[in-house]
Amino acid sequence: MGFFTEYLADPSTRATLIDQSLEHVTLTAVPVLSATVIGLLLGILAHRVPTVRQPILSVVSTFLTIPSLALFALLIPIVGIGATPAIVALTMYALLPIVRNTVSGLASVDRAVVESAKGMGMTATTRLLRIELPNAWPVMLAGVRVATLLTIGIAAIAALVGGPGLGQEIFSGIRRIPAAGSLEALLGGTLFIVALALLFDLLYLAIGRLTIPRGIRD
Amino acid sequence: MTDRANADTAVSPAAAEGTGSSVMIDLIELTKRFPGTQDPAVDRLTLQIPRGEIVVFVGPSGCGKTTSLKMINRIIEPTSGSIVIDGEDVTTIDPNRLRRRIGYVIQQIGLFPHVTIEENVATVPKLLGWDRDRIHARVDELLDVVGLDPEIYRQRYPKELSGGQRQRVGVARALAADPPVLLMDEPFGAIDPITRTRLQNEFLRLQAELQKTIAFVTHDIDEAIKMGDRIAILREHSHIAQFATPEEILTQPANEFVEDFVGTGATLKRLKLSRVREVDYTTDALTGRIDEPREVLRRRLHESEWTAILLLDADGRPQRWLRGPDFLHDRPVTQLGLPARAFVEGHATLSDALEEMLLGSAGVAIVVDNRGSYLGILDIDDIITSIQTMRDADAEFHRAAKLVDPLDEVAE
Ligand SMILES: Nc1ncnc2c1ncn2[C@@H]1O[C@H](COP(=O)(O)OP(=O)(O)O)[C@@H](O)[C@H]1O
Numbered sequence A: 001m002g003f004f005t006e007y008l009a010d011p012s013t014r015a016t017l018i019d020q021s022l023e024h025v026t027l028t029a030v031p032v033l034s035a036t037v038i039g040l041l042l043g044i045l046a047h048r049v050p051t052v053r054q055p056i057l058s059v060v061s062t063f064l065t066i067p068s069l070a071l072f073a074l075l076i077p078i079v080g081i082g083a084t085p086a087i088v089a090l091t092m093y094a095l096l097p098i099v100r101n102t103v104s105g106l107a108s109v110d111r112a113v114v115e116s117a118k119g120m121g122m123t124a125t126t127r128l129l130r131i132e133l134p135n136a137w138p139v140m141l142a143g144v145r146v147a148t149l150l151t152i153g154i155a156a157i158a159a160l161v162g163g164p165g166l167g168q169e170i171f172s173g174i175r176r177i178p179a180a181g182s183l184e185a186l187l188g189g190t191l192f193i194v195a196l197a198l199l200f201d202l203l204y205l206a207i208g209r210l211t212i213p214r215g216i217r218d
Numbered sequence B: 001m002t003d004r005a006n007a008d009t010a011v012s013p014a015a016a017e018g019t020g021s022s023v024m025i026d027l028i029e030l031t032k033r034f035p036g037t038q039d040p041a042v043d044r045l046t047l048q049i050p051r052g053e054i055v056v057f058v059g060p061s062g063c064g065k066t067t068s069l070k071m072i073n074r075i076i077e078p079t080s081g082s083i084v085i086d087g088e089d090v091t092t093i094d095p096n097r098l099r100r101r102i103g104y105v106i107q108q109i110g111l112f113p114h115v116t117i118e119e120n121v122a123t124v125p126k127l128l129g130w131d132r133d134r135i136h137a138r139v140d141e142l143l144d145v146v147g148l149d150p151e152i153y154r155q156r157y158p159k160e161l162s163g164g165q166r167q168r169v170g171v172a173r174a175l176a177a178d179p180p181v182l183l184m185d186e187p188f189g190a191i192d193p194i195t196r197t198r199l200q201n202e203f204l205r206l207q208a209e210l211q212k213t214i215a216f217v218t219h220d221i222d223e224a225i226k227m228g229d230r231i232a233i234l235r236e237h238s239h240i241a242q243f244a245t246p247e248e249i250l251t252q253p254a255n256e257f258v259e260d261f262v263g264t265g266a267t268l269k270r271l272k273l274s275r276v277r278e279v280d281y282t283t284d285a286l287t288g289r290i291d292e293p294r295e296v297l298r299r300r301l302h303e304s305e306w307t308a309i310l311l312l313d314a315d316g317r318p319q320r321w322l323r324g325p326d327f328l329h330d331r332p333v334t335q336l337g338l339p340a341r342a343f344v345e346g347h348a349t350l351s352d353a354l355e356e357m358l359l360g361s362a363g364v365a366i367v368v369d370n371r372g373s374y375l376g377i378l379d380i381d382d383i384i385t386s387i388q389t390m391r392d393a394d395a396e397f398h399r400a401a402k403l404v405d406p407l408d409e410v411a412e
């Protein structure tokens, strides 16, 4: 383990890792936020209009089957090099868990609850905002969390197409194998990604505590 | 549903508004054909629900009761026919406006799990734009009316309540904006039998004050007889087999379907129609205060014709039954004899009273008022006498019917 502590002790390495971590956070947060907005709308649409439900789910599932490296590369001619292709691609990947959990979250709301809301004269919009979404929220939030973890991992690959983030440190290591220091870089980048994932998990725990209504928290 | 004074101020009688006509809900040729089905689920249902009455829709499973009910607030849109409520044709008005005037209670209750009891009850007043103080006062009032202490339950969540308590909240929520009409679909169906009986009784007591116009669905003929001012016995496609008062249904079933549906034991069922307060129960039974000296109590019993004395507490609530030999034991009065059991209130049915007696194994039920204070004693002979009276009345009725029949034929 000695070789690794030496690597981490180097101030310039640490500065690089921290810079790249911040880039990585942005590279995760932007796609996840975009996917949450788009996924929520698609999920609500799929819930409300049964005929488009299957098409929507099929399309967002297909996104996830495209190999990430291929998708990044395919996007370069369209959106150029750098962070943009990565952000677009990661948004596409993050959609599936969010759309699917929005649909299943809304479907899981007790029919009697929705019917009684309707019976009391709530309009469809009020019902969605005041009854259906709050009750679907725990499942939806779980979808956003899965999307985040997925994105943190796949974001590392962005470095291969000139993107930012901790992927750069990992691939700098991979390219130099078996040269001295290559293994450390590989390990260092990976370790920071795992740490970021844990931090995000804690963040979601806190968001859950703050936003899930007490009556449906278990 | 205890606080009578509160209930009075809580809800003005439905009769205060509207056209004043005696028909509140008028269903005309109401029909529902679900897409992709051959036969209509409800076929030309025509029925009038009088203002201030409970009309029960009862019939075998799948006969169209729920569909009929849900067409009244257009949760299910009718295929054809019309709905007139309080003189207004509501078949095509904005359904949300319609629904805010109709209380809706379903078997699964459907309380909103993510908000407090207070917010649940406040739903319709909020939709109607009441101000906060008025809503707050109204919620407390209603929780009181359904027998839940607002201080304790206002801030609770549905998951923290028992099934019976949730159903009470469901009723409070439906009554929140004081709608003149209530629709209830098997409201007590998913509740254990003992709690169900209690909720039924409480609801009847509440209804006596509120006088809402109520369409009530059940598949249970006993519940129909107990709850209904009138009963519509429905068969397939919501065809009406008979629409009449419970008494008529029991004494003059219109056809074989009704006879079969009502089943045997019509006399026993009629016990569910007679209330304790209508019976001549004993009001001069021997009583004493539990804090009186035992010698005084013993002497009073000894000098009376009674075999037992009923001891009451300071508020007149029955505590213990003491017989002569019980005084031989050298124990405080509070430990002598048997604890008083089998309490019934005046509005309880004779059937409830009979059940209490059998459970209490004393052969008598103690009649109490709504605070639990002693009013009198009902014994099993009182019930037998009342069955005898019903039988005689029936026999007379049938004789009378036979005499009238030939005349009818002549008239036609
Ligand atoms: N949404 C629906 N689509 C098709 N058929 C339905 C639907 N709802 C009810 N039905 C049918 O209509 C008939 C009456 O149902 P319902 O009103 O629920 O009966 P009940 O409440 O008397 O048990 C049944 O045959 C039922 O299968």
Ligand SMILES: [Mg+2]
Pocket (backbone or CB within 6 Å): B065, B066, B067
């Ligand atoms: Mg039903």
